[in-house]
Amino acid sequence: MSPLTQSAFLSFNSVSKRYQNQEILREFDLTINDGEFFTILGPSGCGKTTILRLIAGFEQPDHGCVVLDGQDIGNLPAEHRPTNTVFQSYALFPHMSIYDNIAFGLKMSGVDKAEIKQRVHEALSVVQLDGFENRKPHQLSGGQKQRVAIARAIINRPKVLLLDESLSALDYKLRQQMQNELKRIQRQLNITFVYVTHDQEEALTMSDRVLVINNGQAQQIGTPREIYESPVNLFVARFIGESNIFKAKITQCLDNYQYIAEIYGLQWKITADHKFAVDEHVNVILRPEDLRVMYSEDAPQEPGFVGKIIERNYTGKTLDSVIQLDNGHILGISEFFNEDDPDFDYNINQKVWVNWVHGWEHVIKADER
Numbered sequence: 001m002s003p004l005t006q007s008a009f010l011s012f013n014s015v016s017k018r019y020q021n022q023e024i025l026r027e028f029d030l031t032i033n034d035g036e037f038f039t040i041l042g043p044s045g046c047g048k049t050t051i052l053r054l055i056a057g058f059e060q061p062d063h064g065c066v067v068l069d070g071q072d073i074g075n076l077p078a079e080h081r082p083t084n085t086v087f088q089s090y091a092l093f094p095h096m097s098i099y100d101n102i103a104f105g106l107k108m109s110g111v112d113k114a115e116i117k118q119r120v121h122e123a124l125s126v127v128q129l130d131g132f133e134n135r136k137p138h139q140l141s142g143g144q145k146q147r148v149a150i151a152r153a154i155i156n157r158p159k160v161l162l163l164d165e166s167l168s169a170l171d172y173k174l175r176q177q178m179q180n181e182l183k184r185i186q187r188q189l190n191i192t193f194v195y196v197t198h199d200q201e202e203a204l205t206m207s208d209r210v211l212v213i214n215n216g217q218a219q220q221i222g223t224p225r226e227i228y229e230s231p232v233n234l235f236v237a238r239f240i241g242e243s244n245i246f247k248a249k250i251t252q253c254l255d256n257y258q259y260i261a262e263i264y265g266l267q268w269k270i271t272a273d274h275k276f277a278v279d280e281h282v283n284v285i286l287r288p289e290d291l292r293v294m295y296s297e298d299a300p301q302e303p304g305f306v307g308k309i310i311e312r313n314y315t316g317k318t319l320d321s322v323i324q325l326d327n328g329h330i331l332g333i334s335e336f337f338n339e340d341d342p343d344f345d346y347n348i349n350q351k352v353w354v355n356w357v358h359g360w361e362h363v364i365k366a367d368e369r
């Protein structure tokens with residue numbers, strides 16, 4: 001099902017929450033759709049885990065309500081909510097077999113043995129750990145422990161699975177594998193996943209939609225592409241990926257949201273999705289891969305910034321350079337190697353000329369921080 005056809009399933013309606021003197025959320029609104037992979041992304045301490053704990057029932061709102069599948073769950077104890085949480089620490093019982101770890105919740109609820117057996121095997125199959133039931137947690141790798149934690153969390157068929165920085169204990173390669181695994185599991189089970197992370201790459205890779213939050217305030221909610229390509233403010237632009245932010249002034253309004261803007265003394269044609277007026281100040285945001293660089297001696301007769309290479313890093317797929325413009329500004333550039341020029345490189349201090357592909361810029365008001 002595409003996210004566009006899904007309906008509101010979990011919502012925060014004007015929720016406020018404070019701990020002692022610290023206000024974490026104020027009149028916070030949020031809508032999560034049925035069956036979507038929704039990620040809450042923000043810096044440390046911004047309130048991500050608090051949102052998850054409010055859904056799980058480990059915390060109660062001071063004001064406002066949390067509605068799940070049409071029901072206000074504010075007064076429902078955690079153990080009666082149709083939610084389950086996967087913690088970063090796995091929280092497995094070390095002395096129990098994998099089978100008993102996964103069966104634990106069902107045994108406690110008095111489910112009969114034959115059904116437990118069937119459901120444990122189903123859950124192990126979903127996380128692709130068939131045959132591991134007799135091992136103990138210490139006989140598993142980090143990734144396998146994480147799968148057991150997921151199997152345990154899905155065994156009682158929650159409507160919402162909450163995942164708190166669930167992959168951050170894994171090394172880079174394993175984390176990438178588990179990102180694909182989580183997406184596969186979510187699609188297979190078709191339940192709503194709410195995933196909390198401070199890792200923007202993880203958020204972009206896995207999610208149907210992402211909430212970017214800072215200081216308890218929603219900054220932007222959108223698909224990974226919307227968040228990356230059309231950040232609504234400078235916080236989102238800086239938090240998601242790398243950004244080159246040019247301070248600009250509108251000098252002429254053309255048709256169809258096109259403008260001439262002055263940046264560092266040069267006039268540039270820019271396209272925006274807002275109306276701006278002459279003399280208005282804006283920020284023009286360009287990602288490192290949006291900029292074009294040429295050796296100075298090859299520069300065409302077009303407007304361009306001039307500067308020199310002060311750093312160049314080979315990453316395998318790209319050459320990432322830092323350029324200092326003659327006016328002192330610093331730009332980050334990322335260029336993909338391609339068939340025409342598979343070995344291009346720069347020397348430190350090499351003089352270069354920089355511009356960008358017209359239309360790839362993203363323009364926001366100067367006061368949107």
Ligand SMILES: Nc1ncnc2c1ncn2[C@@H]1O[C@H](COP(=O)(O)OP(=O)(O)OP(=O)(O)O)[C@@H](O)[C@H]1O
Nearest residue numbers: 019020024042043044045046047048049050051198
């Ligand atoms: N039980 C508590 N009592 C008092 N303050 C708390 C409590 N739990 C969280 N806080 C504070 O609330 C703020 C938000 O915490 P929260 O755990 O929601 O942030 P987070 O975005 O998940 O951070 P991180 O990415 O570091 O886990 C932090 O300043 C934290 O210190």
